[in-house]
Amino acid sequence: MIGLTHFLTVAAMVFGIGLYGVLSKRTIVGILMSIELMLNAVNINLIAFSRFVTPEVLTGQIFAIFTITVAAAEVAVGMAMIFRVYYDRNTVHAARLDEMHW
Amino acid sequence: MSELAYSIAFYIFAAITVAAAFGVVTKSNLVHSALLMALCFIGVSGLYVLLQADFLAAVQILIYNGAIAIVFVLGTMLTRRSLRHGTNDTEANIPSKIVTLVSGLFVVVTLGVIATTTWHYSSKVIVEDTPSLLAQLILTDYMVVMEVGAVLLLAAMIGAIVLAKGVEE
Numbered sequence: 001m002i003g004l005t006h007f008l009t010v011a012a013m014v015f016g017i018g019l020y021g022v023l024s025k026r027t028i029v030g031i032l033m034s035i036e037l038m039l040n041a042v043n044i045n046l047i048a049f050s051r052f053v054t055p056e057v058l059t060g061q062i063f064a065i066f067t068i069t070v071a072a073a074e075v076a077v078g079m080a081m082i083f084r085v086y087y088d089r090n091t092v093h094a095a096r097l098d099e100m101h102w
Numbered sequence: 103m104s105e106l107a108y109s110i111a112f113y114i115f116a117a118i119t120v121a122a123a124f125g126v127v128t129k130s131n132l133v134h135s136a137l138l139m140a141l142c143f144i145g146v147s148g149l150y151v152l153l154q155a156d157f158l159a160a161v162q163i164l165i166y167n168g169a170i171a172i173v174f175v176l177g178t179m180l181t182r183r184s185l186r187h188g189t190n191d192t193e194a195n196i197p198s199k200i201v202t203l204v205s206g207l208f209v210v211v212t213l214g215v216i217a218t219t220t221w222h223y224s225s226k227v228i229v230e231d232t233p234s235l236l237a238q239l240i241l242t243d244y245m246v247v248m249e250v251g252a253v254l255l256l257a258a259m260i261g262a263i264v265l266a267k268g269v270e271e
């Protein structure tokens with residue numbers, strides 16, 4: 001019988017993988033991808049709780065929709081920033097972007 | 103019988119999701135990572151179908167696979183510079199053992215909490231017709247949040263254009 005804990009386990013594993021990616025990746029594109037994985041894990045959690053704990057109202061699903069909206073906005077702005085950084089500095093390596101001045 | 107089919111489908115989608123997510127962070131080519139991320143999103147949308155969130159499964163495929171994964175592939179191809187290194191290697195300066203330890207410890211602690219907590223399952227009837235109820239809720243109770251989301255998307259779009267093209271153009 002598949003219950004809430006199974007879905008939470010999958011979400012925890014995906015979140016842990018995303019956390020590893022955020023902490024260890026070399027390029028900012030890879031870091032952004034790992035953040036997307038973490039956001040997906042959160043969405044799985046929200047929808048699993050909505051399905052098993054409050055199946056008669058859809059609050060969790062609505063929250064997941066807004067999470068997806070914010071994730072889409074985040075990717076758009078993040079990719080634009082990556083293009084800008086690449087245009088200005090000709091690199092997307094996180095370690096080389098260490099000067100916080102012009 | 104249908105419960106067995108449900109379990110098999112769950113394990114298949116869960117394996118696809120976790121394996122593809124693992125591939126995203128371990129592949130050394132960023133394009134492979136982006137395509138594996140699309141596969142991971144498909145697995146997640148399968149999990150949504152199993153959770154009876156059919157509208158969100160469709161939204162997941164449309165937005166994550168149709169927009170976000172494609173943007174990542176495009177971004178990867180536009181910012182690739184040298185082929186000396188893999189484009190998605192792990193950072194050499196960061197001690198990867200510590201990072202693995204931290205994220206592994208996080209997963210272990212979370213799994214322990216999940217296993218030891220007693221979850222209160224609700225026995226109420228599941229909503230069957232999710233899209234119409236979602237639409238009703240979004241346009242009544244969550245109206246203000248939806249408007250804020252619309253403004254956020256507009257701001258993100260304008261901001262992305264300004265950032266990518268430059269203010270002076």
